[in-house]
Amino acid sequence: MSKGLVNLDLIIEGCRRTIEELKKMEGGDLSEELQTLERMEGELEGLKDKFFMKTVAAVPATKTCVDEVEKVNQALAGNKDNPAALKQKLNNVTDAVEVLLSKAQMRGTTLT
Amino acid sequence: MASKVWYAGNRSYSPATSYVADMLEVFEAAELDKLIKPNDVVAIKLHCGEWNNTAYLRPVYARTLADKIKSLGGRPFVTDTTTLNYNPYPARVTELDMRFTAERNGYTSEALGCPFIVADGWMGTDDVHIDLPEGYILKEAFIAKAVAHADVLITLTHFKGHPMGVIGGALKNLGIGAQSKRGKYNVHLGGHPAYGMGATTEFHPERCKGKNECPTWKLCRDCCPYGLFNVKDDTIEWKREKCVGCLAHLGATVGCGVMDIPREPLEGLHAAIADACMATVKAVGKDKVGFINMGIDVSPYCDCVMYADMPLVPHIGIFASKDPVAIDMACVDKVTESEGTPGSAAEDHDVAGSGAKKFENAAALIHGLSEQAQINTGAIIGLGSKEYELIKVKPSATKYYGFTEDTRPGGARFKKLFSKEDPFPRDRFNGQGFKREEKIDFEKIR
Numbered sequence: 001m002s003k004g005l006v007n008l009d010l011i012i013e014g015c016r017r018t019i020e021e022l023k024k025m026e027g028g029d030l031s032e033e034l035q036t037l038e039r040m041e042g043e044l045e046g047l048k049d050k051f052f053m054k055t056v057a058a059v060p061a062t063k064t065c066v067d068e069v070e071k072v073n074q075a076l077a078g079n080k081d082n083p084a085a086l087k088q089k090l091n092n093v094t095d096a097v098e099v100l101l102s103k104a105q106m107r108g109t110t111l112t
Numbered sequence: 113m114a115s116k117v118w119y120a121g122n123r124s125y126s127p128a129t130s131y132v133a134d135m136l137e138v139f140e141a142a143e144l145d146k147l148i149k150p151n152d153v154v155a156i157k158l159h160c161g162e163w164n165n166t167a168y169l170r171p172v173y174a175r176t177l178a179d180k181i182k183s184l185g186g187r188p189f190v191t192d193t194t195t196l197n198y199n200p201y202p203a204r205v206t207e208l209d210m211r212f213t214a215e216r217n218g219y220t221s222e223a224l225g226c227p228f229i230v231a232d233g234w235m236g237t238d239d240v241h242i243d244l245p246e247g248y249i250l251k252e253a254f255i256a257k258a259v260a261h262a263d264v265l266i267t268l269t270h271f272k273g274h275p276m277g278v279i280g281g282a283l284k285n286l287g288i289g290a291q292s293k294r295g296k297y298n299v300h301l302g303g304h305p306a307y308g309m310g311a312t313t314e315f316h317p318e319r320c321k322g323k324n325e326c327p328t329w330k331l332c333r334d335c336c337p338y339g340l341f342n343v344k345d346d347t348i349e350w351k352r353e354k355c356v357g358c359l360a361h362l363g364a365t366v367g368c369g370v371m372d373i374p375r376e377p378l379e380g381l382h383a384a385i386a387d388a389c390m391a392t393v394k395a396v397g398k399d400k401v402g403f404i405n406m407g408i409d410v411s412p413y414c415d416c417v418m419y420a421d422m423p424l425v426p427h428i429g430i431f432a433s434k435d436p437v438a439i440d441m442a443c444v445d446k447v448t449e450s451e452g453t454p455g456s457a458a459e460d461h462d463v464a465g466s467g468a469k470k471f472e473n474a475a476a477l478i479h480g481l482s483e484q485a486q487i488n489t490g491a492i493i494g495l496g497s498k499e500y501e502l503i504k505v506k507p508s509a510t511k512y513y514g515f516t517e518d519t520r521p522g523g524a525r526f527k528k529l530f531s532k533e534d535p536f537p538r539d540r541f542n543g544q545g546f547k548r549e550e551k552i553d554f555e556k557i558r
C-alpha cells in the first residue's frame with residue numbers, strides 16, 4: 001500500500017476519534033467544527049480510490065493532516081486546551097484536509 | 113572506462129564566474145568547440161519552456177553559445193520540437209503554437225542572434241527514421257529533421273526533475289526533445305501491447321459520475337484529439353484499443369479515480385528515452401554531439417509543466433561532456449550530495465539531507481521509480497558510461513566576460529558622446545546639478 005494511503009487511513013481514524021471526543025464534550029460550542037469534520041470524514045473516505053493517493057505528491061499533503069489530527073487528539077485527551085486554542089487546532093485540521101482534498105483532484109496536472 | 117565531465121561551481125562573484133562564463137568555460141574545457149568546423153550548421157537543442165513555466169533556461173545562455181559558435185565559423189540555430197497533446201490545454205503541439213510559446217518565453221531570433229527553428233516542422237512529422245537494433249526497447253526512432261541533419265549538435269539542457277522521467281537531463285533532452293511528434297509517440301510507447309497507455313491503464317468506468325453529476329465532464333469529452341472518450345449520463349466509455357498514448361486525457365481523468373497508471377509503462381518510458389537519445393546521437397554522428405547541463409533552478413518537475421516549483425536543491429553548477437550518460441550521472445550525484453532547499457519539496461518529503469535521493473522521493477510521479485533508470489539503460493546499450501571523472505574548471509583569470517559590442521572601457525567609449533551632450537546638468541545650482549538638502553540626520557534612518 002502506498003504511503004499516501006497508509007496516511008489516509010491514519011487521518012480517517014484520527015478524525016473519527018476527534019469526532020467521538022467532540023461529541024462527548026460539553027460547552028465550548030464546537031458544533032460547527034464537528035459538522036465540518038463529519039463532512040470531511042466522508043470526503044476522505046472518497047479519496048481511497050483516487051490515483052493521487054498512490055503518487056509521491058500525496059505523502060507530504062497527507063502527513064500534514066496526520067500531524068494536525070494528532071495534535072487535536074492529544075489536546076482532547078489531555079483536556080489541556082481552552083476552547084479557543086482547541087478551535088484553532090481544529091481549524092488547522094480542516095485547513096490541511098481542504099488542501100489534501102483540493103490536491104487530490106489533480107486539476108490541471110501535467111503528467112509528461 | 114570513466115568518461116570525463118567538466119564542471120564549474122555554483123557560486124558567482126565576478127563576471128568571470130557568472131553562469132554564462134561558466135558555460136563557455138566548460139564548453140571549451142570539454143573541447144566542444146573542437147567539434148565545430150567553419151560553415152558547420154550547428155543545432156543548439158534546448159527546451160524553450162511551457163506556457164507559464166519559469167524555470168526553463170533564460171535565452172541568454174543559448175544566445176551566448178550561438179555567438180561563440182559564430183566566432184568559430186559555425187552557423188548556429190536554436191531548436192526544440194513540437195509536443196504530443198500531453199495535457200488538456202497544450203501550448204506547443206504545432207509549429208504555430210510552439211513559436212508563439214517560445215517567443216513569449218523570449219526565444220526569438222532577435223534575442224538569440226540566430227534563427228529559432230521548430231526541428232520537426234509544422235505538424236511534428238518532419239523527421240528522419242533511424243534503425244536501432246541495439247535499443248533496449250525501441251528498435252527504431254524518428255529524429256526531428258533539423259536536428260538529424262545538423263553537422264554538429266550541442267545539447268543545452270536545463271537539469272531538473274521530471275514526474276514521469278524522474279530526471280530531466282541530457283538523455284531526456286534528446287530522448288524526448290529531439291524526437292519528432294511521431295518519435296514521441298514511439299518513446300511514450302503509444303500502441304505498445306504490454307506497456308502502452310491503452311494496454312496498461314487500470315480503467316474504472318464504474319467510478320465515473322457521468323454527465324448527470326460530474327461538473328467537469330465536458331473536459332473528458334473534449335480532451336482526446338482522437339475522440340476516444342464518450343461520457344454518458346452515469347459513466348464513461350473509452351476506446352482504449354485505439355489509444356496512441358499522447359497523454360492528453362491524464363489531466364482530465366486521473367483525478368477522479370477513473371484511471372490508475374501502473375509503474376511498468378513509466379519504467380518502459382525511461383528505457384525508451386535512453387534508446388531514443390542513442391538514435392539521435394547515431395543520426396548526427398557520435399563524434400559530433402556535445403552536452404552541457406545547466407544545474408540551476410533544479411525544479412522538481414520538468415519545464416513542460418505550466419508552473420515551476422521552488423528548486424529541490426540550490427544551484428549545483430554547470431557541466432559539460434561528450435557523454436550523455438556520464439553527465440546525467442554526475443548531476444544526479446551532485447543533487448544527492450547537496451542539502452535540499454529549505455521549504456522545498458525535498459523538505460516536504462524528508463529528503464533534504466545530503467545523501468538522500470531527491471528525485472525519486474520528491475519529484476517522481478509514483479513510488480518505486482528509479483532516478484537512474486534512464487542512465488542505467490544508456491550504459492547497458494553502450495550510449496555512455498556511468499563511471500565518470502569530474503574535473504573542476506577554474507574561472508579564467510584573463511578572459512574578458514563583459515559587454516561584447518564594444519570592449520573599450522566606458523570612459524573611452526563615452527567621452528566624445530558626453531562632450532556633445534552632458535547628461536549631468538552642470539548649469540544648475542552652482543554646478544551641483546540638483547536641489548537637495550546640504551546635510552541630513554543619518555541616525556533617524558539607521
Ligand code: SF4
Nearest residue numbers: 320321326329332368
Ligand atoms: S471520468 Fe471523472 S472527470 Fe471525467 S466525467 Fe467521469 S467523473 Fe467526471
Ligand code: SF4
Nearest residue numbers: 336355356358359361
Ligand atoms: S485516450 Fe489515448 S489518444 Fe486519447 S488523449 Fe488519452 S492518451 Fe491520447
